[in-house]
Amino acid sequence: SQTIHQWPATLVQPVGSPLSLECTVEGTSNPNLYWYRQAAGRGLQLLFYSVGIGQISSEVPQNLSASRPQDRQFILSSKKLLLSDSGFYLCAWSRTGTSDTQYFGPGTRLTVL
Amino acid sequence: TQLLEQSPQFLSIQEGENLTVYCNSSSVFSSLQWYRQEPGEGPVLLVTVVTGGEVKKLKRLTFQFGDARKDSSLHITAAQPGDTGLYLCAGARVLGYSTLTFGKGTMLLVSP
Numbered sequence: 039s040q041t042i043h044q045w046p047a048t049l050v051q052p053v054g055s056p057l058s059l060e061c062t063v064e065g066t067s068n069p070n071l072y073w074y075r076q077a078a079g080r081g082l083q084l085l086f087y088s089v090g091i092g093q094i095s096s097e098v099p100q101n102l103s104a105s106r107p108q109d110r111q112f113i114l115s116s117k118k119l120l121l122s123d124s125g126f127y128l129c130a131w132s133r134t135g136t137s138d139t140q141y142f143g144p145g146t147r148l149t150v151l
Numbered sequence: 152t153q154l155l156e157q158s159p160q161f162l163s164i165q166e167g168e169n170l171t172v173y174c175n176s177s178s179v180f181s182s183l184q185w186y187r188q189e190p191g192e193g194p195v196l197l198v199t200v201v202t203g204g205e206v207k208k209l210k211r212l213t214f215q216f217g218d219a220r221k222d223s224s225l226h227i228t229a230a231q232p233g234d235t236g237l238y239l240c241a242g243a244r245v246l247g248y249s250t251l252t253f254g255k256g257t258m259l260l261v262s263p
Contacts, residue, residue: 072250081239081253081254081255081256082194082239082241082253084250084251087250097250128193128194130193138181138182138184138199138201138243138251139182139184139196139199140184140196140241140251141196142186142193142194142195142196143193144192144193145191145192145193147191
């Protein structure tokens, strides 16, 4: 069976500090991978998605970047955090060639102070 | 512009009541998903519907995809406190690969 992991679970960072959130998937090969941000327990905003190693598509211009150094690893980064980067970050995967059924990780709660 | 509108935004009911939540759009979707999310956790997929008019049942939950594939509903019979959570619908615009569009969700609170 497939599993998806995210860490850390929670993070408190000062404004201007760097960020690195990690997501890994087990039990599947060449998944599509996604990063979402969710504000105030409401709808999900897609930030980045990847269909393969080194292939990153950005949905919204922002202070964040993503990388996929390995097939089942997806990293969300920032060089300098802003207050507005606070939120609940979710990683998800879907099978190769499709995005209409996505499976989510447990999320990372980021608070920027 | 929000492509998927969910209603109501918030619903508070007593255990045993029935309820329906809606997910509407002016756009056609190749498939639509419903997720439930509990506080502090990631969304969990409940169902995917792909055919216009399709009805799927998951225990006390009934999901319907509109004939024109522009809308969907989720009906819960005899709600229980364990049904409490944020219900999200998400649609895929194109068959095969595309990104999902999420609604803002319906927060359901079921009190004992």
